[in-house]
Amino acid sequence: MNYLVFAAAALAEIAGCFAFWAWWRLDRSPLWLAPGLLSLAAFAWLLALTDAEAAGRAYAAYGGIYIAASLAWLWLAEGMRPDRWDMLGAAVCLAGASVILFVPRPA
Template sequence: MTTAIVYILAAIAEIAGCFSFWAWLRLEKSPVWIAPGMVSLAAFAWLLTRVDSEAAGRAYAAYGAVYICASLSWLWAVEGTRPDRWDTLGAAVCLVGAGIILLGPRSVAV
């Protein structure tokens, strides 16, 4: 599985898991919402271990940009609020940063 696909699936799992808790606590939904949320968050954590990176922190840092973009997509698709130009610009900057973090050349430690 490619890194991009893993990050996209991880973002979906994380947002769905977090939203289940949001629905329970903020939208006063049934506590039953917690169970699928926990499964979703476990899937998110497992998916991040599939990223081809020598360091977990680097994989997590780069994932952050994908999460931001996915959150803005959720904002639009689920909450009905269209991201504005500042949201879009900020997400683009984050994606460029993620690319630098994940794909930048690394020097060999001596």
């Protein structure tokens, strides 16, 4: 469940930030900001839905998923294929997120 929520949150965050990037750096219309703000609000709501028992742990685990999702965005939305080092880095980050999420902890 957490991976799906984190993936949806990452998509919302990246899309929201990209809307600001497009307005500021790509000279797009300021109208891009409205869906960007909605997307960033969706990101915050989705991140709060995770099963993590502490916000900091949820944010830390989310970071790994965000990195992998950012590279997917780079490839799918921006047309730049990640290289093998990008992919290795994303794999390391996903492994770290999995440790944070799934390691047994004392009650």
